[in-house]
Amino acid sequence: MGDVVLQTATINWLRSLLGKSLRLTFVTSQEFASLIDSHPGLDEVITFNRRSGEKWKHLIQKIDHADKLNPIDLIIDLHGTLRSFRLRMSYWTTPCLVADKRRWERFLLTKLKGVWAKRLIHTHFFGLENQVERVINDFESLFKDSRGVRATKEYRKGPHDELTTLALLPDAKIGGDYIVLAPSASFASKRWPIRSFLELAKKMIDSTAFKVVILAGPDDKFCEVFNELKSERLLNLQGKTSLSESMGILSKSKFCIGNDSGINHIAEAYGVPVLTIFGPTDPRFGFAPHGSSSKFLSKELWCKPCSTTGSKKCFRDKLYCMENISVGEVYQTFLSMGEKS
Ligand code: SF4
Structure with missing residues (x-):
């Protein structure tokens, strides 16, 4: 759930970078759909109900249908799991970017038994920065604006200058602070x-x-x-x-x-x-x-x-x-x- 929410920063960033010309489709598990299905930066959310045993071919059919209406130019794999790998392989002729989840660095931190060693690894070698900024930093140089210069980061949105933004929701019905x-x-x-x-x-x-x-x-x-x-x-x-x-x-x-x-x-x-x-x-x-x-x-x-x-x-x-x-x-x-x- 947290991963899906954090990736709204990537949605905001792509939308601010590529404007209205971009058609953005998000593929996720059914249980997380309500987190983002009204996000203003998305055109479509395709869901997969793994809990109810929905067959893989049904997900592929839904994506094929979307592809027929609006051909897919680029796949961005933000999850880096076996399932997302399988999905990418189903569209292996389509260009693809894969987010580096720093799994080895995380694994190494779990294996080191010493506070100072962990600090050393963190400070000098891997720099495990915030997940929210990481994906954007990794992909940033690949996207250029129309003048051919490196795009600025405009993904900080909203009144609180936050990196992630979910859709607006009706008032909560609880009185007071x-x-x-x-x-x-x-x-x-x-x-x-x-x-x-x-x-x-x-x-x-x-x-x-x-x-x-x-x-x-x-x-x-x-x-x-x-x-x-x-x-x-x-x-x-x-x-x-x-x-x-x-x-x-x-x-x-x-x-x-x-x-x-x-x-x-x-x-x-x-x-x-x-x-x-x-x-x-x-x-x-x-x-x-x-x-x-x-x-x-x-x-x-x-x-x-x-x-x-x-x-x-x-x-x-x-x-x-x-x-x-x-x-x-x-x-x-x-x-x-x-x-x-
Ligand atoms: S006390 Fe140590 S071993 Fe136990 S859950 Fe916490 S971090 Fe893990």
Whole structure:
């Protein structure tokens, strides 16, 4: 989900560079379609429902149909996976650009066991810059404007000068100023302890004038702990919103605090300041928040990062990367962000 949101920067950039003459089609999984299907920079979104077992040939038929109406001039593979490779091979005569996801560099960081060695690799060799800028930096020199000079970067859009921009959505129907807490993540070890989120929510309610909205998916039953907080200023929406509704709620929030997950990327795409809590993954992978008002918290440990996606089970006696981040530290960081924004 985060990858799709971040690539809206590439959509903005291509559109600003090539103007209205460009016809831009985005191919993605059905589950992520509502993230971008109303993006103003896109002409068409073609989806593939892998969960329902949709056959590969159906996806090819949809792309063939689009190709017949408007012949494809260029394929840009932003994902760099086996599936996207297979898709490229189906159109092997069409020119193609492939985004370098720096998988080897990320893998190397997981193998090095030493904080200083990791810093050295990061600073002097690979420079794992933000994913959002990386793709554009890699491709930039290949695109020239009509005068034959290197194109300027005009992908910073929107009132918050952010790199990513999602479509406009209707107002969220929650009165007053509110903060979103997003305790979910794709893997259990990427979640800051739920009791810490609960304590943080309580602190927010007791010490600030904000309402607190909990956003999480239908499977995130661990969010039921928030029902312990009997407060009219807490709204637990776990499992109660569609992706589009969650996007609407995020777009109107004042802050979002969550793990290294897609929800924080969506909030940033709407220019909302976020505080991202990193556990077993590393901000150097390129998924740290990029907004000028956003921040992240991440502890440097010899064992971290222990996998490139956070999917591996912790091999230590407890989740030090997460448990070493205290509620007080998150709250103080949040306060400092409030002073800045
Ligand atoms: S404490 Fe270390 S080994 Fe355990 S999940 Fe965190 S980074 Fe990985």
